[in-house]
Amino acid sequence: MNKPIRTLSVFCLLMFLALMANVTYLQYWRADSLNDDGRNRRAVDASFSQPRGAILVGREPIASSEPSDDRYEYQRTYSQPLAYAHVTGWYNYFNAQSGACSSCQRRVEQTQDDLLSGEDDRLFVTRLVDLLSNEESAGGNVALTLDPDAQRAAFDGLREVLGADGEGAVVALEPRTGKVLAMVSLPTFDPNRLASHDLSEVTAAGDELEDDPGQPLLNRAIQTTLPPGSTFKVVTAAAAIENGLYEEGDDVPGGPSFQLPQTTGDTGLIDNEGRDCGADRIPFAQAMENSCNTTFARMAIEVGADRMREQAEAFGFNQQYFEDLLPQASARFPEEMNDPQTGQSGIGQFDVAATPLQMAMVVAGIANGGTVMKPYLVDEVQSPEFEQIDQTDPEALSEAISSSTASQLTDLLVSTVDNGTASPAQIPGVQVAGKTGTAQSGNPDLPPYAWFVSFAPADDPEVAVAVMIQKAPGVDRGEIAGGLLGGPIAKAIMEAVIKK
Structure with missing residues (x-):
């Protein structure tokens, strides 16, 4: 060469x-x-044009991919869009590749994107079989923990109280596991509009929702923190019992008013708004039944700021613990408070703020004998043929209180439903434990927030509920109260779960 x-x-x-x-x-x-x-663009087109796995509640798909006669072949469809929007989210061309939604919130469509799209390593064998058999690859399915009857009761109940323009949220948990049985936020939206193949319509719908002053894209169940008001007295009572200051049968401080230490005048005056709280010492049950501010403000000061914070954090305050929907706002309990601030915190005011999920965890922990379970929404993941691949195992988050303290609190909360402010949650033939709450917004031009927490049956709890009413158009300011507005909603959810 x-x-x-x-x-x-x-x-x-x-x-x-x-x-x-x-x-x-x-x-x-x-x-x-x-x-x-x-x-x-080719990868996005391919991803958006393949069948995506279903999101299931029970055995029914609430999100599925249906054949389409346009260029993208499959249309993502949401069968009950308004009731489940904040759980499912949406899937469209703009987030098909990255899995990120336009509002920077990650719902099940995003947090479970690898599984739903078929890219999850647990579906490797399925993908290999599809490749060898020249079959179209499909995504896996995600089964949620939600109870369809509880979800419907929560949505219908909240919608009836608030109307289309109201603002509020509901969370229901299974106390012994941490399963989310219901999660609703209002106002809501239609994810089908955001999943359209007409990208100009998607953009217009997204802009409309982003500009809406009611913030319909916001999941208030996990992303809105507000003063929990008197529902936080459950935490104050837990701290007092757990630290040996009182037991359920003891007399506690009462009185029609209480001047916070180091204060003078109305700004430091705590009163009970006319409720029967005695003149000096009253039974613990009476204080809880009548939601006596004077009792729980004094009680918090006796417990002390540090131990109050420790108790709140044992229930989940100042922590991140929910992974199936993101981001999660942390419930807040402040540090380094003086006595007046500690007294205010004892009645769920000052700088205390909670999400509905957090307050549901408080009562779920009491219902579960003092053990707070980590909440979760994804029950199991499945192959495209609905065969189980993996299942979520319940996990304890903390031992918030002793079983003895939980038992005493249960008795006090049952008495509050039977004889006190939480009576709207009564269920014939079922013992219900509950607590009302009304919290000042801090703005005299805005109405207060209404809260309600409960669990049932009290002797063998199946469901714990938190209801938060942020804005109720058409409801007179004087009628905004946790028992009046939230009690019937909680009752309907509890009945939906325990009467199956």
Whole structure:
């Protein structure tokens, strides 16, 4: 072989090796990053055009992919959009590749995207079989913990009280596991509008929802923190019993009013708004039944700021614990409070703030004998053929209180439903434990917030509920109260669960 031919042969060999190296680099080392690049329109088109797994409540799909006659082949459809919008979220062309929604919130469509799209490693065998059989690859299914009857009761009850323009949320938990049985936030929205194949319509709908002053995209169940008001007295009572200051049969401080230490005048005056709280010492049950501010403000000061914070944090305050929907706002209990601030915190005011999920966890922990379970929404994940791949195991978050303290609190809360402010949650033939709450917004031009927490049956709890009413158009300011507005909603949810 003469030299020119040999040189050309070596050059061609080097070019071939370079080409092979580049193909290997692109197909193996950079495949994932190129596939995930939002500028890769072919990858987005392919992802958006394949059948996506279903989101299930019970055995019914609340989100599924239906065949479409346009270029994208499959249309994502939500069968009960308004009731489940804040749980499912939506899936459209704009988040098909990245899994991120336009509002920067991650709901089940996003947090479970790998599984629903079929990219999850647990579906490797399924993908391999599809490849070898030349079948179209499909995504896996996600089964949620939600109880459809409880979810419907929560949505219908909240909608009836608030109307279409009201603001509020409901969370129901299974105390012994932490399963989320219901989660509703109002106002709501239709995710079908955001899943349309008409991208101009999607953009217009997204802009409309983003600009809505009612913030319908906000999941108030986990993302809105408000003063919990008198529902927080349950935590104050837990701290007092747990630290040996009182027991359920003891007399506690009462009185029609109480001047906070180091204060003068109306700004530091705590009163009971006319409720029967005695003149000096009253039974603990009476204080809880009548939601006596004077009792629980004094009680919090006796417990002390540090121990109050420790008790609140044992129930989940100042923590992140919910992973199936993101982001989660942390319920807040302040540090380094003086006595007046501690007294205010004891009645759920000052700088105390909670989400409905957090207050549901408080009563669920009491219902579960003092053990707070980590809440979860995804029950199991399945193959495209609905075979179970993995299931969530219940996990204890903390031992918030002793079983003895939980038992005493249960008795006090049952008495509050039977004889006190929480009576709207009464269920014939069933013992219900509950507590009302009304919290000042801090703005004299805005009405107060109404809360209600409960669990039932008290002797063998199946469900714990928290109801938060942030804004109730059409309801007179003087009628905004946790028992009046939240009690019937909680009752309907509890009945939906325990009467099956």
